[in-house]
Amino acid sequence: MLLIAISLLVLFPLVLTVSTAFKTSEDVKVNPFGLFSSFSTENLVTAWTVGEFGKYVVNSLLLTVPSTALVVVLSTMGGYAFARLPFPGRGIAFYLVILGLLVPFFTYMIPLYFQLRSMRLLDTLLGVNLVLASTGLAFGTFFMRAFFLDLPNELDQSARLDGASELQIFLRVMLPLVLPGVGALTVFTFLQNWNNFLVPLLYLPTAQYRPLTTGLYLFLGGRSVDIGPLAAGTLITILPVMVLYVALQKHVTQGFLSGAVKG
Amino acid sequence: MYYVFVDFDGLDPSPPWVGFSNFTELAADPDVWAAFKNNVIWIVGGTISPLVLGLGLALLVWKLERGSVWYRMAFFLPYVLPPVAIGVVWSWIYEPSRGWLNRALEAVGLGSWTTGWLGNPSTALYAVLGTAIWAAMGFVFVIILAALRNVNADLVDASRLDGANAAQRLRYVILPQIMPVFIMVATLTLIGGFSVFDIIFVMTGGGPAGATDVLGTYAYKSAFQLNRISYGTTLALIITVMAVPFAIVMNRLQRKLSLQGMGA
Numbered sequence: 001m002l003l004i005a006i007s008l009l010v011l012f013p014l015v016l017t018v019s020t021a022f023k024t025s026e027d028v029k030v031n032p033f034g035l036f037s038s039f040s041t042e043n044l045v046t047a048w049t050v051g052e053f054g055k056y057v058v059n060s061l062l063l064t065v066p067s068t069a070l071v072v073v074l075s076t077m078g079g080y081a082f083a084r085l086p087f088p089g090r091g092i093a094f095y096l097v098i099l100g101l102l103v104p105f106f107t108y109m110i111p112l113y114f115q116l117r118s119m120r121l122l123d124t125l126l127g128v129n130l131v132l133a134s135t136g137l138a139f140g141t142f143f144m145r146a147f148f149l150d151l152p153n154e155l156d157q158s159a160r161l162d163g164a165s166e167l168q169i170f171l172r173v174m175l176p177l178v179l180p181g182v183g184a185l186t187v188f189t190f191l192q193n194w195n196n197f198l199v200p201l202l203y204l205p206t207a208q209y210r211p212l213t214t215g216l217y218l219f220l221g222g223r224s225v226d227i228g229p230l231a232a233g234t235l236i237t238i239l240p241v242m243v244l245y246v247a248l249q250k251h252v253t254q255g256f257l258s259g260a261v262k263g
Numbered sequence: 264m265y266y267v268f269v270d271f272d273g274l275d276p277s278p279p280w281v282g283f284s285n286f287t288e289l290a291a292d293p294d295v296w297a298a299f300k301n302n303v304i305w306i307v308g309g310t311i312s313p314l315v316l317g318l319g320l321a322l323l324v325w326k327l328e329r330g331s332v333w334y335r336m337a338f339f340l341p342y343v344l345p346p347v348a349i350g351v352v353w354s355w356i357y358e359p360s361r362g363w364l365n366r367a368l369e370a371v372g373l374g375s376w377t378t379g380w381l382g383n384p385s386t387a388l389y390a391v392l393g394t395a396i397w398a399a400m401g402f403v404f405v406i407i408l409a410a411l412r413n414v415n416a417d418l419v420d421a422s423r424l425d426g427a428n429a430a431q432r433l434r435y436v437i438l439p440q441i442m443p444v445f446i447m448v449a450t451l452t453l454i455g456g457f458s459v460f461d462i463i464f465v466m467t468g469g470g471p472a473g474a475t476d477v478l479g480t481y482a483y484k485s486a487f488q489l490n491r492i493s494y495g496t497t498l499a500l501i502i503t504v505m506a507v508p509f510a511i512v513m514n515r516l517q518r519k520l521s522l523q524g525m526g527a
Contacts, residue, residue, distance in 0.1 A: 003327075006320070007334055010338060010340075010341065010401075012363075013356065014340070014352075016355065017348075020355075102507055104458045104502065106479055106482060106499040106503065107502070107503040108499075110487075113486075114492075195345040195346065195347075197347050202487070212345075213347045216345075216351065217465055227355070230351065234352060237347070241343055241344055241345065242340070242344075245343050249335070250332075252339075252343065256402070256405065256406075257406060257409050
């Protein structure tokens with residue numbers, strides 16, 4: 001009983017968001033923060049059209065999907081190289097990756113702004129995708145390396161004896177065995193990039209490619225009185241995350257778990 | 264690094280060299296110290312509270328036969344939501360006249376406690392911190408719950424037969440077994456505390472009057488709102504220099520403990 005009460009209390013802010021998003025505007029005026037006593041989709045329509053949340057959804061996808069793909073592909077290959085291939089300078093290179101994990105984004109966020117500006121990547125999809133990918137790569141490589149390290153040595157040795165090329169060993173033998181790790185990394189990176197607020201805020205100064213997170217923030221500043229559309233915008237922002245999370249609940253928590261334990 | 268030793272405003276292509284004056288100004292800036300103090304409160308409160316709450320919840324769910332999937336889902340969900348959205352929703356809860364927190368306080372006869380949580384300089388930081396704890400708790404919960412699954416149940420039962428009470432069982436039987444994981448979660452939460460930004464930025468923007476500014480928001484303001492690029496960079500560097508030793512110490516501690524834990 002106690003636990004049910006606590007879990008409902010924890011979920012209460014979400015209930016509030018949903019209920020406010022579906023109120024009529026009169027209901028919002030009379031009772032801005034109460035639970036809904038009316039039902040209407042006008043807030044959602046307002047947020048989608050006037051608030052430009054439809055455009056933000058597209059932008060969020062354009063910023064999240066390529067950067068996530070980049071992180072997953074490069075980290076998997078990098079993790080494999082660090083775990084299984086003896087190459088000169090591996091130790092030093094790996095320490096550099098660890099350094100990338102330790103140094104927080106704050107340290108280089110300001111110089112990075114001017115670097116992007118001089119490379120003409122400021123305010124572009126490519127620039128922000130690259131920044132998001134590079135911030136995720138250190139963790140991704142570290143994470144995938146742990147999965148590849150767990151595989152037995154006999155596996156690639158026997159494949160090599162059978163005449164498989166290095167690429168075949170990687171793609172046909174090793175990769176299928178670390179797919180759970182790849183899946184976890186994909187979900188993890190997708191959520192991180194989707195939720196990222198500071199990177200698009202800093203490096204996408206104009207409205208053209210603004211994603212949901214910064215869009216919501218600026219919507220908040222622009223029309224702080226209109227609670228209804230704001231709630232609808234919030235709902236649009238969190239809905240993809242919630243759907244993904246509820247559908248893949250087990251894998252998400254499992255992924256975070258192995259990420260924390262291995263990482 | 265270069266920006267640290269010059270006075271760059273974002274436009275001047277050859278900014279004047281100023282040596283260490285960014286550092287000396289920083290040390291004398293009362294706003295920096297106020298932000299630093301807030302950072303310390305944030306790190307201490309924002310690490311201990313989710314740890315205690317997450318551990319408590321995990322212990323409650325641990326022995327449950329049914330429904331543990333539901334609790335994992337409910338408690339972890341806030342952790343995956345975008346901090347911006349969390350900030351927006353919690354601002355409604357803290358709203359002074361009709362927000363849920365004040366209404367709840369009035370309903371239980373504590374009407375004199377009501378205040379504009381985010382507008383009052385003495386409560387704003389703790390209000391935002393409360394929101395962050397709500398979001399971080401689920402992470403601790405899920406990790407600790409997984410660690411508890413590996414705890415030797417026979418030992419717990421044996422200690423109960425030996426007459427150990429609940430607190431003693433936790434202190435002497437359960438905690439030592441999950442210590443490596445516990446330290447690891449503590450490290451991750453602690454490091455998160457150094458780089459806090461989103462939630463404060465969205466809920467209060469560092470206000471009222473700097474009451475919720477942390478080093479991160481102050482660095483952002485210096486660089487991008489006041490065009491004091493170099494000053495902001497110097498601040499950011501300070502945050503890093505402070506965070507790294509913590510990370511290393513905790514990492515060492517964890518490695519040592521996990522070796523003991525594995526019986527190696």
